[in-house]
Amino acid sequence: MTDASAKKPPERRTNYRQLFSFAVCCGLICWIIEYPIQPVFAAANQNTLLIGKQALSQDSYMIPIAPVSSFGGMTVEEILRLRVKAVWQQPLLIGINYRPSEAVFCRLRSRSAWRELPGESQSVSDAEPELSAGSEYVLNPYLLVAAKLAPPPVEPNVDASAGQLFPISLSWESNQCRATAVYDVSRDLRHSERLDVEPVSLDEISLQLVGMNARDMNLNYAAILPNEANGVWLPQKLSEAVLIEQYLRHDPHCGAPGGCNEVSPPQKEFTGLRLTDLPARMTIRLWRDRPESPDAAPEMRFVLEFR
Numbered sequence: 001m002t003d004a005s006a007k008k009p010p011e012r013r014t015n016y017r018q019l020f021s022f023a024v025c026c027g028l029i030c031w032i033i034e035y036p037i038q039p040v041f042a043a044a045n046q047n048t049l050l051i052g053k054q055a056l057s058q059d060s061y062m063i064p065i066a067p068v069s070s071f072g073g074m075t076v077e078e079i080l081r082l083r084v085k086a087v088w089q090q091p092l093l094i095g096i097n098y099r100p101s102e103a104v105f106c107r108l109r110s111r112s113a114w115r116e117l118p119g120e121s122q123s124v125s126d127a128e129p130e131l132s133a134g135s136e137y138v139l140n141p142y143l144l145v146a147a148k149l150a151p152p153p154v155e156p157n158v159d160a161s162a163g164q165l166f167p168i169s170l171s172w173e174s175n176q177c178r179a180t181a182v183y184d185v186s187r188d189l190r191h192s193e194r195l196d197v198e199p200v201s202l203d204e205i206s207l208q209l210v211g212m213n214a215r216d217m218n219l220n221y222a223a224i225l226p227n228e229a230n231g232v233w234l235p236q237k238l239s240e241a242v243l244i245e246q247y248l249r250h251d252p253h254c255g256a257p258g259g260c261n262e263v264s265p266p267q268k269e270f271t272g273l274r275l276t277d278l279p280a281r282m283t284i285r286l287w288r289d290r291p292e293s294p295d296a297a298p299e300m301r302f303v304l305e306f307r
Contacts, residue, residue: 048098051177052177056174065140065167066086066140069135072114076108076110077110082138082139093174100216107248108250112260113258115254115263118133137248143170144214144300144302145209145210146181147210148165148209149164150208150271165185166183167182169181178303180305182307183305183306183307189205202278207274209271210246210270212247215245219286220244221289222241222270222286223238223239223240223285223291229282230280231281231306232280233276235272235273237268237269246263246270248264280305
């Protein structure tokens, strides 16, 4: 036999490792297309309210409203300790794995000033610490969705004092997956004044909703059905499930030296609500994940009543 005939053709070996890697990549791409990756905050947030079948109480009970406080100069760790303490004042409502959500709290800066409450500089003496806008949400974690009074300007290019709107009561029915916050709007309107010292009337104001506490409790989507709102005009966009994107942050351009911590700018989907009559009432539906439709049964109903 010649040398040429003695040579055997090279064997064709299947590279199973490459085939396996290729199959895994294809499967991963298909999985991502079918099930898009959730935002990091939604995947990392393990907070769970003990409601419905997990409820530890069958009774309706009141939760005290904590007053606004001063956070100026505090570290982020100190603020988070206050948050955790406020959460654990209601141990029947929260799972043992509660941790302040990074999506809500990670943008704060330690030892920074905080933005003042509107009109606070005229009402607080120099000897008293300035009350911090946003502290009312940190210290009242079970006020899942809060209403904020936001009157429009008196005239174009003229600012108006926003005034404050604080609930007078907060009740929870954890076994019914429902809670109710009550606002005394008539009282707050009497105390709200424009810069020209004229009183604010009901038809001159609009409302903003602040849902960062719901987001922290891993209820990430909200909707309000028109038939579940009485005496309230709703923007059309709120009748669909809206992702809650509100948080606390540090703003280096707030006007204070070194910047200040504050509530994130108003989320457009939660602005422009108007009270058309008193008393008024609206039910905010809350879900952890985006529902197929706003008519789907919510995981939590948070009711706002205005008197």
